Amino acid sequence: MNKTYDLLILGAGPAGITAAIYAARKKLSFIVITNDIGGQAAWSGDIENYVGYQFITGPELIAKFEEHMNSYGIEVKKPENIKKINKEGNLVRTTTDKAEYLSKTLIVATGKRPRLLNVPGESEFKNKGVTYCATCDGPIFKDKNVAIIGGGNSGLDAALQMITVSPKVYMIDAAPQLIGDPIMIEKVKAAKNIEILNNARVKRIYGEAFVKGLEIERDGKNSTIAIEGVFVEIGLMPNTDFAETIKKNDQKEIVVDCQNNTDVDGIFAAGDVTNVHEKQIIVACGEGAKASLSAFKYLATHNF
Helix, strand or coil: CCCEEEEEEECCCHHHHHHHHHHHHCCCCEEEECCCCCHHHHHCCEECCCCCCCCEEHHHHHHHHHHHHHCCCCCEECCCCEEEEEEECCEEEEEECCCEEEEEEEEECCCEEECCCCCCCCCCCECCCEECCHHHHHHHHCCCCEEEECCCHHHHHHHHHHCCCCCCEEEECCCCCCCCCHHHHHHHHHCCCEEEECCEEEEEEEECCCEEEEEEEECCEEEEEECCEEEECCCEEECCCCCCCCCECCCCCECCCCCCECCCCCEEECHHHECCCCCCHHHHHHHHHHHHHHHHHHHHCCCC
């Protein structure tokens, strides 16, 4: 570690990649540190709500993002796990499992990861019927029976989307009753094509090339449900374990203002890792652009 960068960008999902493109255009000295390219977006199946593409898959869209980023010759350190960030004087020290870096500014764009069911078949059928985003992937399951796992607001939101798409929706909830906004619960219960199974736990997901069904345990008895889609909606976890000194909300999301400032001077955050409303690819891209422009302004108005 013998170089101080203008900027470090942590994460290379839509927010991080967009921040990197803007930083390159501003001729900043920077690198991107990440575990992978694409984040959650790379897991998405068919995407029909990203401007400019009537239809594109998640991997295809991320490939285009990466191609755009690579056209600027941006240096990406991958894979590296971020362990800690600390503000030291007017610089930020970032420690990974491989090295330490000093920078004048920092953008945290490490995104979120879904809580997993951790049952047999889940990883095998990811993107083959198992998904973690109804907004992203719901339309793919038009005219197919599906199951939504989870009875909180995430599950309720997914149910409200899928009851207009699927002929039959099963809502599988481990709790004795649904929890979440009463209005959402009322709307879900009013739907004629939904079946709510409380006190139920998924034992395994099975299929052939794609998902064919679930095995569940309910009231001590095992049974199977024939479905073609599984929406795991038991919550997302922001990747903020390393950000101990930055203010977070009760969901452990980094709190930012409209200019992507955190409560630590010179540290910015963007995308799903923050408390910004709506976790969507296009929103994350916009937030990444804003964060990079804010970092550039910070560099222009501070002496180091």
